[in-house]
Amino acid sequence: MKRSWMLGAATVGCVSGLLFGMVAQGQAEPKAQSGDVARGKTLFVRNCAGCHGPQGKGDGYRILGPDPANLTAPSTRKKSDADLLKTIHDGKPNMPAWKVLLSEKQSRDVLAYVRTLAK
Ligand code: HEC
Incomplete structure (x- = not known):
């Protein structure tokens, strides 16, 4: 008796976990990693x-x-996303550090737009 109750609870837990996983996936940004060009612009x-x-x-x-x-310029185009994101985050002489104003996501958006300029 007790055993079957536990099994039941485990099944309910599994199913709701699955459902929750599906909902969360449905809401996720389709290209969370690569950045949104329109926002970046x-x-x-x-x-x-x-x-x-x-x-x-x-x-x-x-x-x-x-x-x-x-x-x-080709010199910028050749640099990795990680390199350019670091410059955007931390700045350089005459280049402001944007990490205080732009979120990680916004930095990616802006970088995605920068990548379209180089073509
Ligand atoms: C106040 C002027 C200024 C503003 C505003 C500015 N930058 Fe810069 N940025 C610079 C300067 C100057 C450099 C070059 C620094 C160096 O070479 O030492 C630079 C360099 C860069 C680089 C590195 C390029 C490479 O080839 O390594 C990137 C990427 C960049 N900026 C992106 C951005 C983005 C994105 C923004 C807006 C969120 C921005 N910058 C706003 C002045 C600025």
Whole structure:
């Protein structure tokens, strides 16, 4: 008697776990890893185009010190996502650190947009 009750409870637990898993999966972003280009574009225009230029060619305003990178250049294209995300997060001389303003997800979105500029 007791044994069958436990089995029953285990089955219910399993089924609800499965259902929950399915619901959670259905709600997940389809491309959580690769970033959303449309969102990235909005973020880029707002935060990055001033220095990097509307097309990311590095033709925005310049201040003393290193010029804004040309994000369409082969040298940037060759760098890994991890490298560029680190620069976006931590900044460089003349490049602000964005980790305080952009979430991990937003950084990926903006990087996804930057990748479209290089083509
Ligand atoms: C105040 C000006 C400024 C703003 C705003 C700015 N950047 Fe930059 N960025 C720079 C400068 C200057 C460099 C080059 C630094 C260096 O080479 O030492 C750079 C470099 C980079 C690099 C590295 C390129 C490479 O080849 O390594 C990336 C990626 C980048 N910026 C992305 C962004 C993104 C994305 C934003 C907006 C969220 C942004 N930047 C906003 C000035 C800026």
